[in-house]
Amino acid sequence: MKPLSDTQPHGHLALQPHERSLIGMWLRLAKCYNLALRDVRASLRDACTLPQFDVLSQLKRSDERGLTFSELSRLLLVTAGNLTGIIDRLEEQGLVRRETNPEDRRETFIKLTEKGRDYATEIIPKHERDLVKIFSGLKPEIVDQLRSGLAELRKHLDAHGRHGSDE
């Protein structure tokens, strides 16, 4: 009655059904995300790029002080090196400005300019309505199912990602 293969005996064994379904979940997640991303990006095209939108959106909901590169980096899950370029382009458009923190001159706050605040106020609701258009038609049960499942997945990934991968 002993099984021919167990979970991870040595490494080179066929995957069990449950493991297969984990992989399938990841593939579906990736497919859905990229499929949706196309529409999301398309709807945003004339306004700005998605990463730029994300920055504006975070700044809009932050207080007067603005956000540092480190903070934005954590919020948006991108590297600080990446942000430098994104902020450069937003700054060229006059939508944000850099301001060194006088208390700790290593940090620089990123703040919305007047123009940037106006722009964010204009495009955020517009984008939200586009998002609704893209996803509306899904049955509410499905939406709830996904929301709660994704929340669980999020918890799992947060916990897993922290203390590195064992083995």
Added chain:
Amino acid sequence: MKPLSDTQPHGHLALQPHERSLIGMWLRLAKCYNLALRDVRASLRDACTLPQFDVLSQLKRSDERGLTFSELSRLLLVTAGNLTGIIDRLEEQGLVRRETNPEDRRETFIKLTEKGRDYATEIIPKHERDLVKIFSGLKPEIVDQLRSGLAELRKHLDAHGRHGSDE
């Protein structure tokens, strides 16, 4: 009894709870995908990039004929212009080769070389075990919930993406 505001009367109205939850779903989807993507990429780092892995993986499961740029483009949801570069790099490493279709000289087949096939055979199972490691620990009910929800979302996006956006 007539409601104060309906779904899309003119554009500038507050979102309804159900619409809010659609947006929340998208945000969670994006967060989870990017969070997981970090781990997935990290696990693949020494082998090759994720897009390159995806190409090798598709070629491995295709028959001897290989795949054209158009076919790969549809399968991987990337533009043909993008693929040109990815295939260039795989070709430089000797893992794939281009071969013009003699029946229609516009098309070029991309095929695994001997070396490419060996390499794919080596890294695909390895990567699958890494994926399992990243996601294992999730309760099976959650996995099923996500799998079925994502399948529905996929259907919706496929249907929606085809015939453009109405309005």
Added chain:
DNA sequence: TTACAGTAATTGAAGCATGAATGGTTGCAA
């Protein structure tokens, strides 16, 4: 005070991604 470990942002190289424009190829219609 000076050395230094740690943190913050920037830079640079490589690769991924898009959209638009280009050149080769095909098949069909005039």
Added chain:
DNA sequence: TTGCAACCATTCATGCTTCAATTACTGTAA
């Protein structure tokens, strides 16, 4: 046959993304 519309891959410009190396600044310990 010639013209042409449609299709395929490539190229180009722009921007995103990572990782690794660098510069600038801070606080602390010698």
